[in-house]
Amino acid sequence: MTAGDPVGGVRPNSTRVMNLATVLSQQARRHGGEPGLVWRDRVWDWAELETRVNAMAYALVHEFGVQQGDRILVQSSNCNQMFESMFAAFRVGAVWVPTNFRQTPDEVAYLAQSSGASLMICQANFAGHAEASRNASPALKQFIAIGESGFGEDYDAIVARNLGQTIKAAAVDRDDPCWYFYTSGTTGRPKAAVLTHGQMAFVINNHHGDLFPGTTHEDRSIVVAPLSHGAGVHQLCQVAHGCTTILLPTEKFDIDGLWRLVEQWKVTNLFTVPTIVKMLVEDPAVDRYDHSSLRYVIYAGAPMYREDQKRALNKLGKVLVQYFGLGEVTGAITVLPPMMHSAEDGPHARIGTCGFERTGMQVEIQDDQGNEVAQGETGEICAIGPAVFAGYYQNPEANAKSFRNGWFRTGDLGHMDEQGFVYITGRASDMYISGGSNVYPREVEEKLLQHPAISEVAILGVPDPVWGEVGVAVCVPRAGERVEAGELAAWLDGKVARYKLPKRYVFWPDMPKSAYGKIAKKLIREELEKRGDLNDAPQRLSA
Structure with a gap:
């Protein structure tokens, strides 16, 4: 030879x-x-x-x-x-x-x-x-x-x-x-x-190895999202191992009906997004039905806020699986398995991470020139491996922007620690510059969600004649709660640097979400403009 x-x-x-x-x-x-x-x-x-x-x-x-x-x-x-x-x-x-x-x-x-x-x-x-x-x-x-x-x-x-x-x-x-x-x-x-076909065959094996190992024809999976996107990838993987797929009977999201089906069919896994997990565990129906059959509650599409993580773990047990990725990589970038989810804060808890590299995938944090940054430094999360898509159909301009030296550029910002765990700071498009300093909203959003009266929050950078940009915090109070801007400003004082503090607070009864249940800042910005809240932000609301 x-x-x-x-x-x-x-x-x-x-x-x-x-x-x-x-x-x-x-x-x-x-x-x-x-x-x-x-x-x-x-x-x-x-x-x-x-x-x-x-x-x-x-x-x-x-x-x-x-x-x-x-x-x-x-x-x-x-x-x-x-x-x-x-x-x-x-x-x-x-x-x-x-x-x-x-x-x-x-x-x-x-x-x-x-x-x-x-x-x-x-x-x-x-x-x-x-x-x-x-x-x-x-x-x-x-x-x-x-x-x-x-x-x-x-x-x-x-x-x-x-x-x-x-x-x-x-x-x-x-x-x-x-x-x-x-x-x-x-x-x-x-x-x-x-x-x-080749890429998705890899993804099937990768999902089974990293997200829901041990799934067989004796398992049951319930579909919580449209099959057109991530849920379709998830169900393709279930079919590959003979796991029964259960579709919700109505287009309207019926939480009571979902938990009833979980009990009836002894459902062992489901895939959804963090906002839906939050809704499932905060609804009283979660206590009316037996969900002890669940082994994997897989969430993706966005990082899960720490307070929501704690509630889900306390209600469901150690069944949460987080994965990070985009449709272009069919989610297969990082994974945080159940054993690394903890309801308790402490030295061994992996708080804030979206996990480590998926099997067969490589992640690198890069600067604007495509160079790998030093450990712990913030940069763009980039990936290579067999799960990466073949490119955008008839869109050479988008392909040129999304690939660099063979690496797929996610557009997400983050850093990696010494053990290879990745932490997402936010979307590059979410970052704003206030007084010459970069502000990543997620850090501040996490702190606001620790306030007992706040259910959901999103912070956006908006133009400001003095500082260039300032943050506007859109907040959804919990049912029956009343909260004021001054109270939230006092809550944040000392928890984050002053230049990161939102300059305005807006209170709405609910948050605009995408069709897949994710908080969508594009929709929130459009709603802010429509309501005129960018110019005259109301400071409180009773929900």
Whole structure:
């Protein structure tokens, strides 16, 4: 054997990988009669799901002419058809392009146009979204409706006439796209992050190894968020190990109903965002149902404030798992497992960290020139590894900004300690400069949340003629509590440097959140401007 010559002179196919839809077929073979999906009063076993996905995949190719690489836009709230559509698209080698179902018709029309989708699967109650998408994108010529509609044939009718048909999963390479994961668009238009079959196969193994080890076909997972984004990645991983997926029966978030399902199905894991965890553990329903089956409550999308962490740990026990990452890296940057979550402050508690590097991933804190900063210094959190996406679809400008020397730039600021634990300071876009000093709002937000009357808080930098920028703290008091700006200013005095103190306090009954339940500062800034609170901030409110 010579240098550069593969094993024994045989050159293997180095890029061919498993089609992701195969994970469903594997469960149908091994656990066919066991529950695979639960929604409302229906339970589909793995064999039935495989049959339905085969039927739709067959129709996509033989009735709708879908070819490998075609994009399929999906506008739907969580339902069995939405769940199945992922595997049907993967099976034929098409690209699954799910939308956030709460987006407006015009917003979805942009996704249709920018993705180049040729077929749309759309719930019947979103007829306006289908029409807007048709008008915006000449490439979009075919529609499948979930339910009776005037814009396309019903999904279930198509499945029914093709039951019994089978189709071999398309041959795919490692870098073949399977999913356009649209970013939330906090700065400008949403961008399509290209996720691939090879990348997602790594993510499945990585999630199982780092987030919910030991998950098997005897486990149950409940879906708390739309399948179009992080929850969809999570559920794909559950399918890979035969874990039953349980969808909430209504679009409206029913906390009592969720805890009832946890008790009924003995749910062992769920994935959500910190604000939803906060809502779940602060609602009285948490004490009405048995949730002792939970082993992993996985939260991501934003750091969890320390006071909220403590409440969740005291209510649920050591089941919290934090991971940090973006859709572009499918969350796989760092992990903080249950054993490193502590309800008690102390020398051994890892307070404020988002964890250490995920298996197979590397993290580096870099300055503006791409150089690694010294231990403990603040810089941009950057990552490399097999979980990093293939780039943004047809967006070279965004790719140029997001990659540097092979590293993916997260846009998050933070530092790393001597043991490799990463601490997030905040988004680079959240930082503001007051009197020439950098201010990172999260530090101050953490202190305000320790005040017993404050439930939620967000601090934004706004222009100021004297200091350049100053902080405005938007606060949500707890129910029945009354608090004034002077009281909060006194609370912060001595806890943080004076230049970091907010100059104004605004009190609202609730906080604007994204469709995924995250506190979204872009929405808060828009609301501040709409209310005129940037100019004349009210100083107190009784909630």
